[in-house]
Structure formats: structure tokens, C-alpha cells
Amino acid sequence: MNSKIDLIYEGKAKKIYAHDDLDKVIIEFKDDATAFNALKKAKFDGKGELNCLISSKIFEFLIENDIPTHYLGLKNKNSMIAQKIKIIPIEVVLRNTAYGSLCKQTTIKPGTVLESPLIDIYLKNDELNDPLLTKERINLLKIIDNEDLELITDMTLKINKLLKTFFYNIKLNLVDFKLEFGYNANGRIVLGDEISPDNCRLWDLKQNNGTIVSLDKDRFRNDLGGFIKAYTEINNRINNYINSK
Numbered sequence: 047m048n049s050k051i052d053l054i055y056e057g058k059a060k061k062i063y064a065h066d067d068l069d070k071v072i073i074e075f076k077d078d079a080t081a082f083n084a085l086k087k088a089k090f091d092g093k094g095e096l097n098c099l100i101s102s103k104i105f106e107f108l109i110e111n112d113i114p115t116h117y118l119g120l121k122n123k124n125s126m127i128a129q130k131i132k133i134i135p136i137e138v139v140l141r142n143t144a145y146g147s148l149c150k151q152t153t154i155k156p157g158t159v160l161e162s163p164l165i166d167i168y169l170k171n172d173e174l175n176d177p178l179l180t181k182e183r184i185n186l187l188k189i190i191d192n193e194d195l196e197l198i199t200d201m202t203l204k205i206n207k208l209l210k211t212f213f214y215n216i217k218l219n220l221v222d223f224k225l226e227f228g229y230n231a232n233g234r235i236v237l238g239d240e241i242s243p244d245n246c247r248l249w250d251l252k253q254n255n256g257t258i259v260s261l262d263k264d265r266f267r268n269d270l271g272g273f274i275k276a277y278t279e280i281n282n283r284i285n286n287y288i289n290s291k
């Protein structure tokens with residue numbers, strides 16, 4: 047089987063290869079880390095494997111809870127088989143607690159727990175630096191119709207409820223996260239991309255002495271050190287939790 051030969055696409059953190067089955071792809075997770083639209087770059091040995099393993103466990107959990115995702119199975123420790131999807135060019139961010147760009151762009155104080163989850167939708171376009179969209183701009187650009195946007199919003203809220211509990215059970219506070227969706231071969235909207243400490247903010251509830259302890263990509267974004275240690279901790283907590291069930 048020569049399925050890893052044809053590189054279809056290379057992104058900042060992943061490579062997509064063709065699969066013998068044309069409705070499937072192989073997603074390889076790279077050791078590269080980028081932040082601020084790749085202005086900041088580094089390589090961490092083992093990052094790809096950790097994100098792939100963490101994502102696969104989370105996709106399995108979501109699938110068990112009736113969330114349609116592109117995930118089909120692990121190929122090896124740093125690559126997974128997924129449905130081939132046509133990515134909808136939006137980045138759907140859900141925030142439970144104010145942090146990051148929300149606090150840079152508004153007067154809300156970092157760490158403020160939001161009364162209800164806030165969904166921010168960004169245009170997936172590196173050249174334009176992923177600008178924040180409005181519903182009107184989404185309609186203007188004809189990116190997605192209202193019905194599908196509503197479906198994605200509902201799915202995101204449902205995923206949030208599931209993930210908040212999942213992470214709370216392993217003593218992590220799910221501050222915010224970014225999702226991507228796409229249409230599969232049957233025209234169905236499914237969750238794509240990855241779910242890992244690269245695209246979720248996860249604060250440790252074990253070291254809860256009033257300070258924020260990030261176990262996610264903020265360790266790289268904000269030069270906090272201990273990047274692989276944090277990702278390994280997330281992976282270990284997930285494995286221990288799953289094995290204890």
C-alpha cells in the first residue's frame with residue numbers, strides 16, 4: 047500500500063496524505079508549533095505524537111456521544127485515518143472564560159467566567175490573519191448558509207458541554223477552544239481538524255492556588271516553558287481516566 051506517498055496538503059501542524067480509498071485521508075501530526083499566524087515557530091520532539099493520541103481519544107469520546115466527526119481510527123502514533131472532507135473556511139471559537147484575543151480586543155478582564163458560552167467565528171485565511179466575522183459578513187461572503195451555520199453552532203455548544211465535563215473529570219478547566227467543520231462525501235457536516243492542547247486552552251485545577259497554570263499551547267505562545275511536559279500530562283490524565291472507567 048502506497049497510501050502515504052501522495053501529499054495532498056501541508057498545513058502548519060499537519061500533513062494530509064491521500065488514502066487508497068478516495069473518501070479517506072491520512073493525517074500526520076507534525077512536531078512543529080506555530081503561534082501568532084506562524085510569526086513564532088519551534089519544533090518539539092514528540093508533539094505530533096501527543097496531539098495525535100490526545101485528539102484520537104477525544105474524537106472517540108465525542109463519537110460515543112453522537113457527535114459526527116471525520117475521525118476513523120489511528121494509523122500509528124502520529125497519524126490517523128479520517129474521512130476526506132471539504133473544510134468550511136471558518137474557525138469556530140467557543141469561550142467559557144475570557145482570555146487571549148477577547149481580552150486584547152475588549153475591556154473584559156482575563157479569567158472572567160462568562161455567563162454563557164460565547165461563540166466567535168473567524169475567517170480561515172492566513173493571508174488576512176483570520177479576521178473575526180459577523181453573521182452579515184458570513185452571508186455577504188456566502189461562506190455557509192444560515193441553516194448549516196445554526197447546525198454548526200448547535201454542535202459546538204453540544205461539544206462544549208461534553209468536553210467541559212470530560213476535562214473537568216481530569217481536573218482541567220476548559221477555558222476556550224477552536225473547531226473546524228467540513229462536508230463529508232455524503233454532504234454531511236462533520237467535526238474535522240484536531241482537538242488537542244494546540245487548539246484548546248486548558249487550565250490545571252490540581253494546582254489551583256489562585257494563579258493560572260496553562261497546560262496548553264499558551265506555554266509556547268507566552269514562553270512559559272515545560273511545553274512537552276504539559277502535553278504529556280494531558281495525555282497521561284486522559285489515559286488514566288479512560289483506563290479507570
Ligand code: TMP
Pocket residue numbers: 139145146147148176222223224244245246247
Ligand atoms: P484566541 O484567544 O487567540 O482568539 O484563541 C481562542 C482559542 O482558539 C484558543 O483555545 C486557541 C485557539 N486558536 C487556534 O486553535 N488557532 C488559532 O489560529 C487561534 C488564533 C486560536
Ligand code: ASP
Pocket residue numbers: 058080081082083084085244263267
Ligand atoms: N494557529 C495559529 C498559528 O499557527 C495561531 C495560534 O494558535 O496562536 O500561528
